[in-house]
Amino acid sequence: MTEPPLRIAVLGGGPFGRALAAAAARRGAEVLLWSRRAQQPPEPSVRLGGELSGVTGADLLLLAVPSPYVEALAEGLAPLLVGRHLLVHVSRGLLGERLRTIGDLLVRRTAARRVGALAGPLSAEALSAGAPAAAVLGTAFPEVEEAVRLALGGGPLRIETTSDRCGVEVASALVGLMALAVGYAQRSGLSPATLSALLSRALQEARRLGEALGAQPQTFEGLAGVGDLLAAALGDGRPEVRIGRALAEGRPLREAARSAGGHVEGVRLASRVAAFARRRGLQAPLTEALAQAVEGRQSGWQALIAALQA
Amino acid sequence: MPLRSPLNLALRALSERPLRLPRAGLRPPGPDDPPLFRFDPAERRRVIEEVVRRVEAEVGTDRAALELALNDAARHEIRRLLEQKDEETAQRLGQWKRLARRLGRMSEQELREALHEVTYAMAEDVAGYFDPRVYELARHLAPRLIAAVMEPGSLPRGLADAQAALDALLEVEGEVRSLQALHRRGTLVFVPTHSSNLDSIVLGQALERCGLPPVVYGAGKNLFTNPLLSFFMHNLGAYRVDRRIRARLYKDVLKTYAAVMVERGYHSLFFPGGTRSRSGMIERRLKLGLLGACVQAQARRVVEGDGGRVWFVPTTINYALVLEAESLAEDWLARAGESRFILPHDEFSRLERWVAFFRRLVGLRSACVIRFGQPLDAYGNPVDAEGRSLAPDGHPVEPTDYVRFRGRAMLSPRRDRAYTRALGARLAEAYRRETVLMATNLVAHVLFRRLVAETPGLDLFARIRLRGEVAMAREELLAEVGELRDRLAGLERDGEVHLGPALRDAEPADIVDRALRVWNGYHRRVAAHDLGGSVRAEDPMLLAYYQNRLLPWAERVAPPTLREVARQLAAMEEEHP
Numbered sequence: 086m087t088e089p090p091l092r093i094a095v096l097g098g099g100p101f102g103r104a105l106a107a108a109a110a111r112r113g114a115e116v117l118l119w120s121r122r123a124q125q126p127p128e129p130s131v132r133l134g135g136e137l138s139g140v141t142g143a144d145l146l147l148l149a150v151p152s153p154y155v156e157a158l159a160e161g162l163a164p165l166l167v168g169r170h171l172l173v174h175v176s177r178g179l180l181g182e183r184l185r186t187i188g189d190l191l192v193r194r195t196a197a198r199r200v201g202a203l204a205g206p207l208s209a210e211a212l213s214a215g216a217p218a219a220a221v222l223g224t225a226f227p228e229v230e231e232a233v234r235l236a237l238g239g240g241p242l243r244i245e246t247t248s249d250r251c252g253v254e255v256a257s258a259l260v261g262l263m264a265l266a267v268g269y270a271q272r273s274g275l276s277p278a279t280l281s282a283l284l285s286r287a288l289q290e291a292r293r294l295g296e297a298l299g300a301q302p303q304t305f306e307g308l309a310g311v312g313d314l315l316a317a318a319l320g321d322g323r324p325e326v327r328i329g330r331a332l333a334e335g336r337p338l339r340e341a342a343r344s345a346g347g348h349v350e351g352v353r354l355a356s357r358v359a360a361f362a363r364r365r366g367l368q369a370p371l372t373e374a375l376a377q378a379v380e381g382r383q384s385g386w387q388a389l390i391a392a393l394q395a
Numbered sequence: 396m397p398l399r400s401p402l403n404l405a406l407r408a409l410s411e412r413p414l415r416l417p418r419a420g421l422r423p424p425g426p427d428d429p430p431l432f433r434f435d436p437a438e439r440r441r442v443i444e445e446v447v448r449r450v451e452a453e454v455g456t457d458r459a460a461l462e463l464a465l466n467d468a469a470r471h472e473i474r475r476l477l478e479q480k481d482e483e484t485a486q487r488l489g490q491w492k493r494l495a496r497r498l499g500r501m502s503e504q505e506l507r508e509a510l511h512e513v514t515y516a517m518a519e520d521v522a523g524y525f526d527p528r529v530y531e532l533a534r535h536l537a538p539r540l541i542a543a544v545m546e547p548g549s550l551p552r553g554l555a556d557a558q559a560a561l562d563a564l565l566e567v568e569g570e571v572r573s574l575q576a577l578h579r580r581g582t583l584v585f586v587p588t589h590s591s592n593l594d595s596i597v598l599g600q601a602l603e604r605c606g607l608p609p610v611v612y613g614a615g616k617n618l619f620t621n622p623l624l625s626f627f628m629h630n631l632g633a634y635r636v637d638r639r640i641r642a643r644l645y646k647d648v649l650k651t652y653a654a655v656m657v658e659r660g661y662h663s664l665f666f667p668g669g670t671r672s673r674s675g676m677i678e679r680r681l682k683l684g685l686l687g688a689c690v691q692a693q694a695r696r697v698v699e700g701d702g703g704r705v706w707f708v709p710t711t712i713n714y715a716l717v718l719e720a721e722s723l724a725e726d727w728l729a730r731a732g733e734s735r736f737i738l739p740h741d742e743f744s745r746l747e748r749w750v751a752f753f754r755r756l757v758g759l760r761s762a763c764v765i766r767f768g769q770p771l772d773a774y775g776n777p778v779d780a781e782g783r784s785l786a787p788d789g790h791p792v793e794p795t796d797y798v799r800f801r802g803r804a805m806l807s808p809r810r811d812r813a814y815t816r817a818l819g820a821r822l823a824e825a826y827r828r829e830t831v832l833m834a835t836n837l838v839a840h841v842l843f844r845r846l847v848a849e850t851p852g853l854d855l856f857a858r859i860r861l862r863g864e865v866a867m868a869r870e871e872l873l874a875e876v877g878e879l880r881d882r883l884a885g886l887e888r889d890g891e892v893h894l895g896p897a898l899r900d901a902e903p904a905d906i907v908d909r910a911l912r913v914w915n916g917y918h919r920r921v922a923a924h925d926l927g928g929s930v931r932a933e934d935p936m937l938l939a940y941y942q943n944r945l946l947p948w949a950e951r952v953a954p955p956t957l958r959e960v961a962r963q964l965a966a967m968e969e970e971h972p
Contacts, residue, residue, distance in 0.1 A: 168795075169799045198817060
């Protein structure tokens with residue numbers, strides 16, 4: 086007895102959303118791509134939709150909108166979602182002063198309970214091209230795991246799973262922040278040894294902050310933490326690294342961000358994470374230095390580099 | 396009375412062995428009777444058999460699993476019986492030792508038989524019983540007994556008077572209307588906070604007063620030591636929980652029993668905190684075992700059963716005066732990390748303390764406030780009076796959808812564990828919102844906060860030792876109490892907490908006097924001493940205990956000069972739970 090194809094809705098027409106839609110369609114799912122902007126379907130079988138109400142027929146919803154738009158999207162989805170909807174998001178953001186995760190937002194604002202977060206060193210290009218890649222899915226629900234595997238797994242994309250959704254979300258966001266440091270450090274001409282020391286410290290700091298936010302420490306040793314940070318360091322070309330480089334060149338943030346193109350979560354996070362660390366009395370020198378750099382001050386960063394090279 | 400006198404032994408035997416009335420003459424339950432009325436011996440037998448069947452199926456997957464389960468049970472039981480050294484030991488130790496010796500040599504079939512025997516005995520021991528006549532008797536008797544204890548000189552003139560006396564003491568608030576509609580539409584699982592062994596008794600009274608049905612719940616063994624109480628417990632649907640038994644099999648039997656009862660539509664109650672709060676703080680990290688069993692019960696009803704609804708009712712039980720406050724607070728501080736699950740010989744087991752307690756409460760309106768929060772479905776959605784689950788934006792959602800995947804309704808323990816964790820978090824939030832603060836909480840907070848402010852650098856344990864060293868001028872105390880009450884009233888308007896009825900419009904002087912009167916008329920330790928022009932903090936431990944209930948709001952209600960102190964206090968929730 087064959088099961089009917091999995092019905093998927095991808096929300097967000099940027100590169101990542103399009104890549105997800107294409108990958109799922111190639112695996113045989115029925116895919117609807119919702120986006121606020123008009124576009125061509127990434128695969129012929131992908132249906133396009135402009136009405137949010139069109140996503141309710143889906144079993145699995147993949148949210149690929151930048152974090153500033155997630156709250157508005159959640160408000161829009163609130164009257165539409167019911168208990169059978171499975172939600173997975175790929176955002177790298179944390180919300181508000183208290184750095185709430187997007188998964189928590191979705192569970193609070195909608196009737197959906199079975200939520201997951203997909204993260205790791207997965208790029209839109211690799212996904213689109215069907216190149217070998219790896220990602221980690223954080224969810225407590227076996228059905229979310231099964232749906233994501235059906236939608237995206239089994240081919241060149243290798244999906245690992247963990248029950249620590251919070252950890253995946255926090256790790257993914259903090260690594261996004263630390264990627265700024267990677268770019269900055271590379272442009273500052275640090276040696277491989279010093280750069281490695283920096284990366285090591287970055288991971289420790291991210292883990293420390295993550296634990297205070299409810300993450301399990303071992304999640305940082307996986308794809309959402311170390312895996313993703315290494316990808317940034319090895320040159321996956323992500324915007325945070327480019328912005329970091331631009332900041333190291335002394336370019337103002339606005340210009341740097343524009344040249345990197347698109348939304349850069351790490352930049353938005355820096356000041357808020359630094360403030361959080363201060364409130365909780367946590368050691369976060371790298372985050373503090375990044376927040377200063379983003380705000381146009383270089384002193385903290387200089388001190389950090391000096392300490393690393395000593 | 397010496398412990399081993401014939402009368403005492405007879406009384407103890409009466410407590411242990413359930414005393415049941417012959418069932419001849421009992422009329423069959425009518426359609427309007429509460430579900431528990433149909434819990435007759437035949438139904439009880441069916442429940443026991445279902446419990447045994449399920450536990451056997453889950454535990455006895457293969458020979459290795461059987462041996463493991465029985466070995467674990469034997470080990471724990473032998474250790475327990477050796478520690479207890481009582482009649483139970485004499486009766487049961489031999490059997491367990493023999494089983495333990497034979498386990499390695501038994502065939503799979505023999506192991507299955509042994510598992511069946513052990514599980515059956517446990518289920519039989521746990522399973523409750525219900526007699527509608529005893530229920531009727533309890534309804535009439537309880538108010539009279541309590542009134543008699545309160546005013547032993549005067550014979551209560553009638554049920555109406557006794558009821559009135561009890562009514563004045565106990566206030567019931569919250570979603571009563573909703574529950575009155577819902578109990579016929581679905582199965583209610585009350586999940587209250589736990590501060591005192593009186594909780595189940597006052598809650599029973601509250602349910603009775605609101606016309607809500609009797610509930611099934613696990614009564615700890617200590618509620619069966621008193622023969623009178625034991626008789627009622629045995630016949631009112633309570634199932635017996637022996638918390639000394641650590642065997643895994645026993646816990647499985649308990650959880651399965653609770654789940655089966657919920658599946659079969661019996662309204663239930665249990666305390667997700669597990670044990671009475673030693674610190675007086677509101678429960679934050681709930682035990683998820685029984686909660687999970689009930690969440691699974693909802694799934695089973697959808698997938699395999701009648702599709703009936705299971706609704707969780709977060710409830711707070713709030714006392715101006717806590718019967719066992721002194722023992723509990725001592726245990727809180729003695730601990731440094733370990734909990735004695737059972738406190739032997741605390742105030743609950745001393746009749747003199749009961750009498751003193753209830754006498755103290757004479758004339759004290761609303762000494763106990765029970766507040767029912769909005770019911771939640773197993774997925775954390777609030778439920779309205781029509782029994783509809785509501786999404787956060789208010790539109791109704793179908794709860795059965797949560798057990799469906801791609802159109803099929805299915806059982807999934809892992810999924811239900813995740814739902815349970817989320818539900819636990821929602822319940823903890825509800826407990827805070829539905830907490831009702833009393834005069835003693837406020838006055839204790841102001842005094843203890845002053846003590847902390849005047850002793851910078853000291854830790855909790857050092858501060859507890861400062862008896863009678865810190866005092867507040869009466870005007871300052873009144874001013875701070877008034878300000879605290881006003882700030883809390885503001886939070887109440889935002890729906891974040893509640894104030895006891897006696898607090899809202901009272902004069903600060905009355906609030907302070909009420910607190911002092913209540914404490915010093917009952918507790919052996921003097922919490923605070925009124926010196927006329929000032930009030931002295933005598934027993935910091937008792938003050939800390941009573942003000943611990945306010946910690947979630949301590950920072951927000953502190954005046955600017957005391958913000959740092961309030962931050963330290965608030966940190967206690969994490970550091971000394």
